Amino acid sequence: xxxxxxxxxxxxxxxxxxxxxxxxxxxxxxxxxxxxxxxxxxxxxxxxxxxxxxxxxxxxxxxxxxxxxxxxxxxxxxxxxxxxxxxxxxxxxxxxxxxxxxxxxxxxxxxxxxxxxxxxxxxxxxxxxxxxxxxxxxxxxxxxxxxxxxxxxxxxxxxxxxxxxxxxxxxxxxxxxxxxxxxxxxxxxxxxxxxxxxxxxxxxxxxxxxxxxxxxxxxxxxxxxxxxxxxxxxxxxxxxxxxxxxxxxxxxxxxxxxxxxxxxxxxxxxxxxxxxxxxxxxxxxxxxxxxxxxxxxxxxxxxxxxxxxxxxxxxxxxxxxxxxxxxxxxxxxxxxxxxxxxxxxxxxxxxxxxxxxxxxxxxxxxxx
Numbered sequence: 335x336x337x338x339x340x341x342x343x344x345x346x347x348x349x350x351x352x353x354x355x356x357x358x359x360x361x362x363x364x365x366x367x368x369x370x371x372x373x374x375x376x377x378x379x380x381x382x383x384x385x386x387x388x389x390x391x392x393x394x395x396x397x398x399x400x401x402x403x404x405x406x407x408x409x410x411x412x413x414x415x416x417x418x419x420x421x422x423x424x425x426x427x428x429x430x431x432x433x434x435x436x437x438x439x440x441x442x443x444x445x446x447x448x449x450x451x452x453x454x455x456x457x458x459x460x461x462x463x464x465x466x467x468x469x470x471x472x473x474x475x476x477x478x479x480x481x482x483x484x485x486x487x488x489x490x491x492x493x494x495x496x497x498x499x500x501x502x503x504x505x506x507x508x509x510x511x512x513x514x515x516x517x518x519x520x521x522x523x524x525x526x527x528x529x530x531x532x533x534x535x536x537x538x539x540x541x542x543x544x545x546x547x548x549x550x551x552x553x554x555x556x557x558x559x560x561x562x563x564x565x566x567x568x569x570x571x572x573x574x575x576x577x578x579x580x581x582x583x584x585x586x587x588x589x590x591x592x593x594x595x596x597x598x599x600x601x602x603x604x605x606x607x608x609x610x611x612x613x614x615x616x617x618x619x620x621x622x623x624x625x626x627x628x629x630x631x632x633x634x635x636x637x638x639x640x641x642x643x644x645x646x647x648x649x650x651x652x653x654x655x656x657x658x659x660x661x662x663x664x665x666x667x668x669x670x671x672x673x674x675x676x677x678x679x680x681x682x683x684x685x686x687x688x689x690x691x692x693x694x695x696x697x698x699x700x701x702x
Contacts, residue, residue, distance in 0.1 A: 358673060358702065360687055361395035363695035370684035372410040375428040376698075390430045393687065395698075399430030411443035414462065425449070425464070434464035446478035446496055457485070459498075468498035479511035480530070493517065493532060502532030513545035516564065527551070527566075536566040548580040550598060561585065561600065570600025581613035584632065595619070595634070604634035616648040618667060627655070629669075638669035646682055650701065654680035654688070664688070664699075673699060 366386070367379035371393065380387050380401045387401030406418040407426070414425045414433060424436035425444075438460075442450035448459040448467055458470030459478075474486035482493045482501055492504035493512075508520040516527045516535065526538030527546075542554040550561045550569065558573040561580075576588035584595045584603065594606035595614075610622035618629045618637065628640030629648075645655040645665075652664040656675065663675030679691035687698040 358699045359690075359697055360393070360700035361391070361698040363692045363697040364395075365696040368689045368696045368698070369409070370681065370689065371687050371698075372415075373428055373685060375410065375430075376687075377407045377409075377415075378696075390426075390428075393685075399426065409443065411445060412447070412462075414444050414449075416441045416443060416449070423451075425462075433462070434460070437464075442475075442477055446481055448478050448483075448496060450475040450477060450483070459483070467496070468494070476509075476511060479513065480515070482512050482517070482530075484509040484511065484517070491519070493528070502528060510543075510545050513547065514549060514564075516546045516551070518543045518545055518551075524555075525553070535564075536562070544579050548583065548598065550580050550585075552577055552579050552585075559587075568600075569598065570596075572600065578613055581615065582617070582632070584614050584619070586611045586613060586619075593621070603632075604630065612647060616651070616667070618648050618653075620645055620647055620653075629653075629667075637667070638665070646680075650683040650686070652683055652688075652701070654682065662690070 365378045366381045369377040374393050376391055378389055378391050385403050387403050388405040388407050389397055389401035390399035392398050404420050408416045410428060414427055416423050417426045417436065419436040422436040423438045423441035424432055425434035427433050438451045438453060440452035444462065448461060450457055451460045453470045456470035457472040457475035458466055459468040461467045472485040472487055476484040478496060481496055484491050485494055487504045490504040491506040491509040493501040495501055506519040506521060510518040515530045518525055518527055521538040523538040525540040525543040526534060527536040529535040540553040540555050544552040550563060552559060553562055559577040560573045561569045563569055574587040574589055578586040580598065583598055587594055587596050587606065589606045592606035593608040593611035594602060595604040597603050608621045608623055612620040614632065618631060620627055621630050623640050626640035627642040627645040628636055629638040631637050642655040643657055643659050646653050648667060652666060652672065654662050655665050656662045661675040662677040662680035663671050664673035664680065666672050677690040677692055681689040683701060686701050689696055690699050
């Protein structure tokens, strides 16, 4: 009888613990939408009379830019974020200070110290002081990557450097940003790759391609996928029904409806036997069998048995999971539930905090 009463008392105590006290809540549930933290700053939205108001908070949950209507803020890059006020765009820093006045019709993120900006229906690039570094003369302009940016003129794409000089003149139907010294471009013959000098390095021939990642690129033709090295040669003779780019020296592949993993030499390290699989992150990969999600290590050993209805990849040592699509919590890399499953939704950790949703509102939980 005493044991029964003790057990009942414990259950009553647990049921009375509020989410704020049980879930390591760092910032209360006050928002209708939130972003991950970028350093000490996050973008938040509060709806007031049905109108979204956008602002910035710090890790104490204090507003560093009070919510404003008719405002939009996109992600921070290189310490600055594009902000739309009414119908024009400018730039703010992580302290919420307006660094570049809202003068532009459209504005992209900063990369390599330059941001694409639209003026009088033409794109150019501004520097961090808001001055034109490359005058607006392009029909479209992408962000810089590895010192080069794809731009469109007269219906075709080419690449310029940070001085606005042509690396390769416009001649391509489509293009992708430079990655690891190569840029994918499309001609009438298919997709190929330019080298850093703008020279055609791998002849256009593929129907679909990904950018180079970990010195390898995923390519496809005739509904089959394979990986090529920087010389354009396949890493193995095997072609797959589906595949994903390499991450942490391993890639997801699919054969005959089942998923497995290969290494960078094309050798199978985990034979295809999963119903679904995702890329490695933080040393573990999500896998699914019979509608349940679990995790495997880099040897293919199941370290967290498939048991969850859904699970996210590990980030900063934790992964959001749910057993029923209704209650989300966080597990560690041993599969232990370290933050209770009682959120309506949950996102990955970033800079020590993770967005969580409770009773229709978003806040943040901490790792501590």
